[in-house]
Amino acid sequence: MVTIADVAKHAGVSPSTVSYVLSGKRSISEQTRSRVEESISALGYHPHAGARSLASSRANVIALVLPLRTDMHVPILMQFATSVVTAAREHDHDVLLLTNDEGPDGLRRVARSALVDAVIVMDIELNDSRVPVLREVGLPAVLIGFPADPAGLTCVDWDFVAAAARCVDHLADLGHREIAFIGPPSAVFARGTGFAQRTTSGFESAVARRGVRATVRPCDPSHSAVRDTVKRLFDDHPALTGLIVHNEAAVAPLLETLRGLGRHVPQHVSVVAMCPEDLAGQVSPRLTAVPIPAEEIGRRAVELLMGKLERAAGVPPATLIAPHLLPGESTAAPPA
Amino acid sequence: MVTIADVAKHAGVSPSTVSYVLSGKRSISEQTRSRVEESISALGYHPHAGARSLASSRANVIALVLPLRTDMHVPILMQFATSVVTAAREHDHDVLLLTNDEGPDGLRRVARSALVDAVIVMDIELNDSRVPVLREVGLPAVLIGFPADPAGLTCVDWDFVAAAARCVDHLADLGHREIAFIGPPSAVFARGTGFAQRTTSGFESAVARRGVRATVRPCDPSHSAVRDTVKRLFDDHPALTGLIVHNEAAVAPLLETLRGLGRHVPQHVSVVAMCPEDLAGQVSPRLTAVPIPAEEIGRRAVELLMGKLERAAGVPPATLIAPHLLPGESTAAPPA
DNA sequence: CAGGGAAGTCGAAGCGCTTCGACTATCCGG
DNA sequence: CCGGATAGTCGAAGCGCTTCGACTTCCCTG
Structure with missing residues (x-):
């Protein structure tokens, strides 16, 4: 050596x-x-990394905690992970992968053994058991998502409220007067994931603001569940002309169902998706989407973390990534 | 502290x-x-991990190299990764995540800096640029997949030859006389990924052995490409009654296309998938599948690696994980 | 031209751990 | 009853690096 x-x-x-x-x-x-x-x-x-870490008490490694049991769309998770690794490498850091099956103890272990200098925790729930551990060990951390009480923590997330509102505005601008929101399975709400609730509230305040009639439906991603949900939706609301879908796995079944019902997109019904950009591009017709910027969120999380490691102060406690609308071929003015 | x-x-x-x-x-x-x-x-x-690594020259960390640009199905990748982390933790090791954008130099860096003791490299190509680096730095490694020349290396992979043969046998046993294989996009073949070629050769020797007429078609996963491929297949081979699909993303479009063509599964045509178990269960009808055991491969890779770290000898150079068939509702005897 | 600061380099003291050799006590068989 | 294992413990020497204080030049300023 x-x-x-x-x-x-x-x-x-x-x-x-x-x-x-x-x-x-x-x-x-x-x-x-x-x-x-x-x-x-x-x-x-x-x-020698160990010698360096011993002498300087800086390992130049950050931990990334991924959810294991997850209702999250896996490709998004992967995009996060790779963008975190790439961004970390640009700051001369490596990434240690932690899954949740070791539980909060895993965090305690890597912190106390000085294996890592800091941590990025994904998929934060409103009442997340990892948050107290983070406060306890005093490990610099960036959370992706917001817990119920974010005091003293650094959090970053997509602005789900604005994203939902952006979808509503787009449809309202085109002239739609009655729309529906197809969300994640109800299990996701039950689990206390903040983003689902924020999306719903963003949707609801936007429809109120725009004076649009609206319905919210959670939905399992299975083909049959989507078909049932959509059929019921049109039965209950014959004047429905706009759909917002926030459920990656339901996108393909939704389009297929509409095709099966003979409701053409976008001639009869407009569809806006909150989903990864590549999914929106793969289906036919290409979806108008407000894409989830996984890559940007991961990168920002790393940058915030590096800020905490270097300056310790001046790092904003909450960062919301602004949504943008990506026009596709799935939205148009409602039929006269 | x-x-x-x-x-x-x-x-x-x-x-x-x-x-x-x-x-x-x-x-x-x-x-x-x-x-x-x-x-x-x-x-x-x-x-203190650094002190320990310095004194003992063992970091108790292994690196996991994931493909970045990938034609692989992302959820499978994720299953690999989590099973590697879980298995590594059971052996008191942590996992450092490396992506390929740092290239072979990343391997050199983590090896020489003693950041990791060993490495698992995924998605090995026939002529992989990382293999020479592995030999050069002498880092204990387990490859998932086989390079053209695996001499001196430890490799583990699914037995794609046997898996394809298992699919053929299943259809042949049911009485099918003319079948087709719908594979990954031709780009995957061009890239020199061993598994695609091994699957094809497994398919071909099995059909020869069983005396079944057969066709092989690479296929892009887009909806329209699948539709074209399937239509052409039935035009060219009117007697076709069995389909084997080895392309996760093409599964849903394939089923939809068959439905669109009025060819019922399994009454008119049988479908066997080489895909993750959960995908096979999500679609309708539930697919007969030879599922890719991502979890088992990851675990075996870790165990082989631990073997190399502890005993240095006696670790088998090649491990093939045997396939098994998971019966579903998508296969039956061909129509008379 | 004295004095002070900046630039550039070195030596040595650790950082927290593992491991080797040495030491003592205990136990066994001849 | 003695020689030699064996079990159990300790002290000290590093592992390779960073960092602090100290030292030497050199240049600028009053």
Whole structure:
């Protein structure tokens, strides 16, 4: 193994000088710096992570806690994870993967053993058991999602309220007067996931503001459940012309059902989806969507975390990522 | 921070004794052991990971390299990842997540910096650029998938040859005489992914063995591509009664297309899927499937890796996970 | 031209742990 | 009753790195 002492010898300087070249914490003459850098690449030197962590009490590793049992759409989870890894690497950090089956103890363990410097916790529930642990161990953390009491925590999430409102506005602007919201399964609401409730409330205040008649329906993603929900919706509300769907798995069955019912999109009924951009593009017709910016949320979470690690102060406690509408071919003015 | 010295003082022993209690590398009297263990939990002691790694040159961390740009089905990837994390934790190891955008250099970095002890590399291509790096740094590794030259490496994968054959046998046993194989997009073949070719060859030797007429078609997962492929298939082969699909994303469009064509499953045509178990169960009718055992592959990969870390020898170079057939409602005898 | 600060470098002291050799006590067979 | 295992414990030497204080130049300012 190549050590810092080997590099120092090779470059004719002391080990501490090599360390300062690497960290930039003291000024180094241009001449020395380049000599050291040459030695480093000549010898293929990589600092020993453990030694570094021991001496500096900084591991340069962050933990990412993924939900295991999840009602979340898996590809979104994956997008989060990869964007977190990519962003972390840009800040010279690595990512340790933690799942929830170790429970809150996993957090305690990695924090106390100094395996990681900080943590990103995904899929925060309103009453999340991991939050007290976070406060207890004092580990710098960024939460994706908001718990019931976010005091003292740093949270980031998509602005679900604004996203739902954006969907309503789009349909109302086109002239729709009666619309419906097809949401996640009722289990998601029951579990106390904040985003589902925020989406619903965003939807409801927007329809009130726009004076549009509206219905909200939770929906299981199975083909038959979607078919039942949609049929019932049209039976109860014959004047319905606009649908907002916030349930990735229900998107394809929904379109198929509408096709089966002979209701053409967008001629008879308009559909707006809150779903990943690629899903919206894959189906036919291409959906008008307010896409969930998983990549941006992951990146922002990392940046907030790096801010906490470096400056400790001045990091905003709440960050809401603004939604935007991606026009597709699934929305149009309602039939006259 | 609580150190081993604190624990030692609290228990009235030397630090080395505490270390031996923890590692079990020397015998300790029952009395001393329990006193030390009490002190550990009383103080909430967790060994410092960096110090441990420095002193023992074992980080107790393994790296998991996920494909970034991937034609793989994302939920499967996720199942792999979580099963790797779970299995690793059972062996007292953590998992560092690496994506491919850092390229082979990422492997070199984590190996040389002793950040990880070993690595699991997923989605191995026939001519994978990461394989030479693995050989170069001498990092214990388990590959999921097989490169063209697996000499000296430890690989594990599903037995795609047997899986395809199992599908053929099932249809042939039911009496089907003309079947077709709907595979991944041709891009996957072009990329040199071993599993696609092994599946095809498993299919072809099985149909030869069973004397069944057969066609192989790669297929993009888009709705229209599936429709075109299926239509063409039936035009060219009017006697076709059995379909094997090895393309997760194409499953739903395929069923919808068949429904659209008025070909009932399984009365007119039988369908067998090589796909995750949950996907097979979600669609209607429930598919007869040869499910990809992602969880088992991940677990086996970890176990092989632990074997290499502990014993260094006696680890089998190639492990093939046997397929099994999961009966559903999508297969039956062909129409008379 | 003296004095002070900045720039550049070094030596040494740890960071918290593992592990090796050494030491004592105990027990066994001849 | 003695020599030699065996069990149980300790002290000390690092593992490779960062960082602090100290030292030497050199340059600028009054």
